[in-house]
Amino acid sequence: MHTDFEKRYARTPVRRPSEKILNGMRDASRDLARRLQQRPGRLPGLSVFETMFTTEQRLAELRASDRRVAGTYCYFVPEELLRAFDVTPVRLCSGFTETIAPSEEVLPRDICPLVKSSFGSAVVGGGYLDECDVIILPTSCDAKTKLGEYLADYKPVWLLNLPSTKDYAIVKPFWVQEIKRLKTKLENWTGRKLDRKKLKDAIGLFQKRSKVYRELYELRRAHPGVISHQDWLMAIQASFYADVPTWIAQAENLVQEIRKAVVRPVPDLKVKLLLTGAPVIWPNYKILNIIDELGAAVVADEMCSGHQRLWDYAEPDEWTTDGMLEALASRYLFPATCPCFTGTCDRVDKLLKMAEDFNVDGVIYHDLRLCQLFDMERDLVSRVLKERKMPMLTLHTDYGQEDVEQLKTRVEAFLEIIR
Amino acid sequence: MVWHKITWSRRVVQVLSFLFLFYGATLLNLKPQEIKWYSLDGKNQKMAELLYANPTWTQPFQTFLPGRSCRFAGTTGTFRGCLMYFLSDTLTWRPPWKVILPSLALLLGLMVLLARFWCGWLCPIGFLSEMLNEARRFTGLARIKFPAWWLATLKAAGYALTAALLFSAWAISWSFVAWSVKKPLYLATCQICPSKLITPLLTGFPVMINLQFPGASTALLVTLFVLLVMFTLLYFSSAVMKRSWCKLCPGGVILSFFNRGSFLTKEKDALRCTKCAICADACPMETLAVYEEKSRVIVDHTQCIQCYRCVDLCPEKKCLTVKFLGLPIFKS
Numbered sequence: 001m002h003t004d005f006e007k008r009y010a011r012t013p014v015r016r017p018s019e020k021i022l023n024g025m026r027d028a029s030r031d032l033a034r035r036l037q038q039r040p041g042r043l044p045g046l047s048v049f050e051t052m053f054t055t056e057q058r059l060a061e062l063r064a065s066d067r068r069v070a071g072t073y074c075y076f077v078p079e080e081l082l083r084a085f086d087v088t089p090v091r092l093c094s095g096f097t098e099t100i101a102p103s104e105e106v107l108p109r110d111i112c113p114l115v116k117s118s119f120g121s122a123v124v125g126g127g128y129l130d131e132c133d134v135i136i137l138p139t140s141c142d143a144k145t146k147l148g149e150y151l152a153d154y155k156p157v158w159l160l161n162l163p164s165t166k167d168y169a170i171v172k173p174f175w176v177q178e179i180k181r182l183k184t185k186l187e188n189w190t191g192r193k194l195d196r197k198k199l200k201d202a203i204g205l206f207q208k209r210s211k212v213y214r215e216l217y218e219l220r221r222a223h224p225g226v227i228s229h230q231d232w233l234m235a236i237q238a239s240f241y242a243d244v245p246t247w248i249a250q251a252e253n254l255v256q257e258i259r260k261a262v263v264r265p266v267p268d269l270k271v272k273l274l275l276t277g278a279p280v281i282w283p284n285y286k287i288l289n290i291i292d293e294l295g296a297a298v299v300a301d302e303m304c305s306g307h308q309r310l311w312d313y314a315e316p317d318e319w320t321t322d323g324m325l326e327a328l329a330s331r332y333l334f335p336a337t338c339p340c341f342t343g344t345c346d347r348v349d350k351l352l353k354m355a356e357d358f359n360v361d362g363v364i365y366h367d368l369r370l371c372q373l374f375d376m377e378r379d380l381v382s383r384v385l386k387e388r389k390m391p392m393l394t395l396h397t398d399y400g401q402e403d404v405e406q407l408k409t410r411v412e413a414f415l416e417i418i419r
Numbered sequence: 420m421v422w423h424k425i426t427w428s429r430r431v432v433q434v435l436s437f438l439f440l441f442y443g444a445t446l447l448n449l450k451p452q453e454i455k456w457y458s459l460d461g462k463n464q465k466m467a468e469l470l471y472a473n474p475t476w477t478q479p480f481q482t483f484l485p486g487r488s489c490r491f492a493g494t495t496g497t498f499r500g501c502l503m504y505f506l507s508d509t510l511t512w513r514p515p516w517k518v519i520l521p522s523l524a525l526l527l528g529l530m531v532l533l534a535r536f537w538c539g540w541l542c543p544i545g546f547l548s549e550m551l552n553e554a555r556r557f558t559g560l561a562r563i564k565f566p567a568w569w570l571a572t573l574k575a576a577g578y579a580l581t582a583a584l585l586f587s588a589w590a591i592s593w594s595f596v597a598w599s600v601k602k603p604l605y606l607a608t609c610q611i612c613p614s615k616l617i618t619p620l621l622t623g624f625p626v627m628i629n630l631q632f633p634g635a636s637t638a639l640l641v642t643l644f645v646l647l648v649m650f651t652l653l654y655f656s657s658a659v660m661k662r663s664w665c666k667l668c669p670g671g672v673i674l675s676f677f678n679r680g681s682f683l684t685k686e687k688d689a690l691r692c693t694k695c696a697i698c699a700d701a702c703p704m705e706t707l708a709v710y711e712e713k714s715r716v717i718v719d720h721t722q723c724i725q726c727y728r729c730v731d732l733c734p735e736k737k738c739l740t741v742k743f744l745g746l747p748i749f750k751s
């Protein structure tokens with residue numbers, strides 16, 4: 001099958017299967033799940049999402065099913081299109097610290113932990129990446145772009161050439177071509193033409209998913225204390241792997257539960273924070289945990305691994321195949337506030353809007369060590385927030401646990417100022 | 420996200436407007452002589468041989484509308500003609516103010532009131548071009564996207580054409596202009612208007628196209644005919660390119676001057692906008708103004724036909740709002 005990478009000079013893929021590491025990952029998931037379960041008044045409807053991480057049920061399902069599986073990264077892969085070809089997407093962005101060490105046998109040390117961790121699961125094996133028949137990788141940041149070449153040692157990798165500006169007049173035609181190129185690849189791969197009806201259904205389904213998410217968002221906005229942000233992110237990130245209709249049903253159930261729960265007054269939160277910056281991914285909820293432990297609460301986030309993933313939907317102006325592909329192209333590019341684009345303003349707008357929506361007391365900027373992009377966007381964000389008298393704290397960290405105490409001290413000092 | 424209220428209301432209004440403008444006289448059984456919008460002064464001797472002095476009373480309402488209430492709707496139509504017809508004819512004959520004042524006041528009033536809302540909701544010619552596009556959508560065939568330079572060309576050509584038509588209407592009133600030029604250029608706006616072919620096609624009103632006429636310049640007649648064919652083709656291309664004729668239409672150009680400062684405004688709450696570009700994809704005029712505006716509140720612009728498709732599809736609550744005299748009428 002065609003890949004985007006030449007193999008004239010090859011590298012033997014390094015494989016280090018390790019039950020020890022896999023067990024470590026399982027433990028990390030279970031520990032986090034246990035911690036989440038201990039929160040008093042936690043809604044029972046959340047536990048279905050958690051099983052996505054604590055059991056290997058979904059993995060077994062994917063193994064047993066004869067549907068093809070495509071691994072994706074970031075925000076930019078049009079999952080509706082995959083679904084229309086009966087391909088199941090799973091998002092492979094990883095938050096496990098356990099796979100970082102094995103990845104360093106191949107990758108340089110000085111790149112971002114997210115990329116190392118994601119690549120590590122190819123080295124260790126045994127996870128979702130193993131089940132993928134193909135990997136679709138948008139060229140978002142430098143590390144992700146080069147990750148493709150490494151992953152191509154293990155699986156066929158298709159690149160999506162992501163433009164670096166979001167200027168509609170310039171990049172829309174190009175990006176539509178890129179989406180159509182993906183369509184053609186899928187057609188060749190599956191041996192089937194794209195079916196208009198199936199694509200329409202898929203877009204409709206994802207619109208529905210977005211609608212449920214927006215309902216949850218509105219409920220949370222009205223009652224921020226009804227669900228912790230760790231649970232919130234966990235539920236969103238369950239959608240990385242979940243079957244879409246199942247996820248929607250579970251989320252609808254959660255909506256009902258929240259409606260019932262908020263009949264009685266939800267205890268007000270003392271300090272409300274907005275989280276932005278580099279993706280926080282299961283089970284690396286370290287900073288959220290620190291904030292929770294110190295008696296403050298994150299009530300909303302603007303991350304690609306959180307809010308951004310489910311908020312936007314495609315809205316075709318016309319439901320012709322072409323019209324739908326155009327709409328998908330827009331959906332999977334323009335609303336993104338990923339720092340891989342040249343401008344920061346769209347992200348600032350979104351932050352200001354969310355800060356207003358949730359009436360937050362401060363902003364936490366999560367900076368993943370060795371990600372220059374988020375680091376470089378911080379300056380403008382912090383200046384704008386400062387102008388508007390909104391306190392902001394930057395947490396510069398990675399996936400490890402070594403700096404927990406130090407982070408705690410910084411958050412504590414920040415909370416002092418806010419209070 | 421599934422039920423698009425504005426688009427559906429618009430379709431209903433468009434159908435009603437189309438029926439009223441083109442078939443109103445027949446459907447509502449309106450008799451030309453019985454209804455007088457205003458009476459014309461028939462005593463002006465100087466204009467004795469001219470249309471204004473000799474009203475023919477062919478329509479129930481002897482007046483004009485800003486949209487294409489085309490004169491070729493003939494006996495079934497309700498109005499005397501469209502805005503361009505009025506302007507051209509007035510420039511040519513220059514009848515006394517009191518004769519044209521009622522029509523002029525009505526047109527100005529309607530334009531200030533609604534500007535290109537006429538295009539988006541009321542013009543039958545615009546409506547039919549959208550129906551052509553709907554037919555294509557139904558078949559599932561892909562639409563053709565205008566490249567930016569072509570859009571710019573159409574826009575510029577629209578201004579040039581409008582200026583040329585109005586100038587020619589005025590110029591043929593000059594006494595030193597030869598009859599051979601005057602004759603072909605009389606009502607040039609209609610000679611080149613796709614509506615001259617499309618409207619009679621629907622209403623059955625007989626039209627004639629003369630490529631030769633005693634004493635008239637054949638070269639000019641043929642030139643105008645070629646333009647007519649080109650513009651009609653452009654019109655029919657709206658099956659595959661949204662509102663292609665409207666991107667050039669002289670009537671639309673005149674209305675576009677009223678878009679800013681009309682009673683209707685389109686407002687954007689920039690902070691609510693997620694820059695999703697759905698509005699840019701949806702716009703039938705393929706403009707980016709609403710999408711790209713990130714600081715000002717009013718997002719009216721000349722090319723906008725006020726169809727509010729952008730407002731309808733915008734996924735962010737209250738991000739886009741249409742107001743009439745400051746009162747919100749539509750919200751995203």
Ligand code: SF4
Pocket residue numbers: 487488489490491500501502503504608609610612613614615
């Ligand atoms: S032919 Fe065109 S310009 Fe003439 S009255 Fe009809 S719509 Fe107006």
Ligand code: SF4
Pocket residue numbers: 485486487537538539542543544545546664665666668669670671672
């Ligand atoms: S641009 Fe011209 S044809 Fe199109 S809707 Fe407006 S007046 Fe009618």
Ligand code: SF4
Pocket residue numbers: 701702703704705706709722723724725726727728729730
């Ligand atoms: S800007 Fe909006 S209202 Fe104006 S023509 Fe485009 S879609 Fe219609």
Ligand code: SF4
Pocket residue numbers: 687691692693694695696697698699709710729732733734735738739
């Ligand atoms: S559709 Fe609405 S939210 Fe999207 S870019 Fe346009 S105005 Fe902004």
